Amino acid sequence: MKTSIASALKQFRPGIAPTVVVMVLLPLMVGLGFWQLSRGHQKQVMLDSYAERRAAAPMRSEQLDGTMDPAFRRVHLRGQFDVDHSVLLDNRMRDGKAGVELLQPFHDQASGLWLLLNRGWLPWPDRRIPPAFTTPEPPLNLDAWVYVAPGETFQLHADPADAPWPRLLTAVHPAALWTELGRSGFAYELRAESGPGTYDTTWPVVAMGPEKHQAYAVQWFAMALALLALYLYLGWHNTKEKPHGSGHQSTQHV
Structure with a gap:
């Protein structure tokens, strides 16, 4: 089994240029996917905090300046x-x-x-x-x-x-x-909040919701998978083709 795997790896010839491209783009795409997941989690925490604190009774203004986490x-x-x-x-x-x-x-x-x-x-x-x-x-x-x-x-x-x-x-x-x-x-x-002296006070809490970040993460992971699949296909496809000049060299008689 180990011998067959080693033999297959020796025959894997994707080429230098595709290898460099994959080494650069694949970690970048995966990293962007996980970054989008992280941003989505942060947005969800923010929305949960917003909903909880907006449902609470207003505090007195004297308490505001000493509050450690005043958001929302x-x-x-x-x-x-x-x-x-x-x-x-x-x-x-x-x-x-x-x-x-x-x-x-x-x-x-x-x-x-x-x-x-x-x-x-x-x-x-x-x-x-x-x-x-x-x-x-x-x-x-x-x-x-x-x-x-x-x-x-x-x-x-x-x-x-x-x-x-x-x-x-x-x-x-x-x-x-x-x-x-x-x-x-x-x-x-x-x-x-809506009341005397206000105009339109309907603000979105976040410009992009968590579901958007999750969708972008799926897109980045899908592109990374497609790039890897293409790289593997090129590597195995090249092994099926005889390299140029691999035949027997003709002998010239003087």
């Missing part, structure tokens, strides 16, 4: 918006429509903390006209939840640091905003 936790707020420093998050699509998300500093009376509160999405069909929005002046009672981004937002160009207000940005960094304004503020964005 609900909080009850009472305070006022800072109308002079509005942020418009650009390139936010909803149902195929272009728009922006409106974020404004919110001063909570109970904790004395500044919070960057996302009031929701509003359409922006004509970029020649600035998005129209209004800001309530009297103190409001609001429920919101903490949004912790799963990763850094990809940006082709950095946002200008000294743009006029309301400021149009492609990504928001609360800590940088508080430093610029010279205020003590919460490190994460809060997203308001």
Whole structure:
């Protein structure tokens, strides 16, 4: 048995170029498949945490700053918006429509903390006209939840640091905003629940669900299997063909 296997391996001739290609691509495809499975697991954990914490009662705003893991936790707020420093998050699509998300500093009376509160999405069909929005002046009672981004937002160009207000940005960094304004503020964005002073507050928790990552993983594994099968086919197919010049050499008589 061992002799037959050794003999078969000696006859396996896939060629140098196919071997190099397989050595490079096969580990890459398998690695991408397992990476997609890992991302899908992370997304599922995130969704489970979101569902559990969104079902809980809102915490008091005084508890927020000392919470070790604030992601998705609900909080009850009472305070006022800072109308002079509005942020418009650009390139936010909803149902195929272009728009922006409106974020404004919110001063909570109970904790004395500044919070960057996302009031929701509003359409922006004509970029020649600035998005129209209004800001309530009297103190409001609001429920919101903490949004912790799963990763850094990809940006082709950095946002200008000294743009006029309301400021149009492609990504928001609360800590940088508080430093610029010279205020003590919460490190994460809060997203308001539907209520007074809000716009469209129906956010997807993740842009791509776990099932999508699992489907991509299956695709990567299938491509890796197909590549391996093709490599084995070429190796055994070449053994059936006589190499060029393998016949008896003719003898020339002088």
